[in-house]
Amino acid sequence: MVRFARISSYALGLALLSGTAPGHGAGVAQAQQVDRLLIEKAARRITLFAASGAVVQVYQAIQLGWQPVGAKHFAGDGRTPEGHYRIDRGLENSAYHLALHVSYPSTGDRAFAADRGRDPGGAIFIHGQPNGMDRPAGDWTAGCIAVDNQQIEEIWSLVGDDTPVDIVP
Template sequence: MYLVKCFILLAIFSSTLAQASISQLANSKVDLVVVNKSESSMSIYHEGQKIKTYQIAMGDAPQGHKLKEGDQRTPQGRYILDYKKSDSAFYKSIHISYPNEEDRLRANALGVSPGGMIMIHGQNPNSSLTPEQAQQYNWTNGCIAVTNKEMDELWRVIEEGTPIEIWP
């Protein structure tokens, strides 16, 4: 019983600490977003300090770098979060600057279209799953999905021009 109480207190403390960190960013914004595809996670940073980590859903084929349009992969590399879209089909979204020049050259060499419109976005409005259940599956077309509540949080702390690194 003691261990259960300790675990509950630790969970409450961790949640409160994360919320406090996010609240402290009200006057200054995130300066780096890092996605770790193999861990299905996305972390936000301010001045080298990790502020919070989110569980993410990605494309149906998450392993490997996106090579072409329709391959269901999430790209890998360093990009910029270049604009926000408040009227996204998936709640709200923040666009990732994929494809970059290297991606275009690779796709051109393969004779395919690199694709585009890769976003960090909220939930699928047509899903019958709860937000927590949906995050257990890779269901996007190569985008990075979080819950709508998390998207609201990210919307407040990420400005256009923020770099994003997407790791394997």
């Protein structure tokens, strides 16, 4: 379920002007509940799916950790995780324009790192660009998935807590 508290003032303003109810993705042609996200690292793409399997929206040119090939295993490795996760909360006030927390590390991620005496890291988000800065070129995050600010506004308004996220190579 989309959390109404997570709709931005920008999207709310557009929704009120357009007559669209809050939480229905202002600027998105077909506002539907999003039931799954697929992040394809190599394709640099996020696809949002409805329960029916229909594509709700596709976002291209995403930015990843500075070491984009391979799964995240340890804190500071610069990699974006791969696996099955969930959006577990939104963070409206962060160093980036809106942020949706991805539930990394999973139990398996923790066990992998612990077996090697390492910290798996954490704080993986789908977020907009750094506040007060232009979009950096290339892959630059510490493991997060970055999109432009308009894209995160739409994603924020469509994706609720507990939404599954599959991150694939």
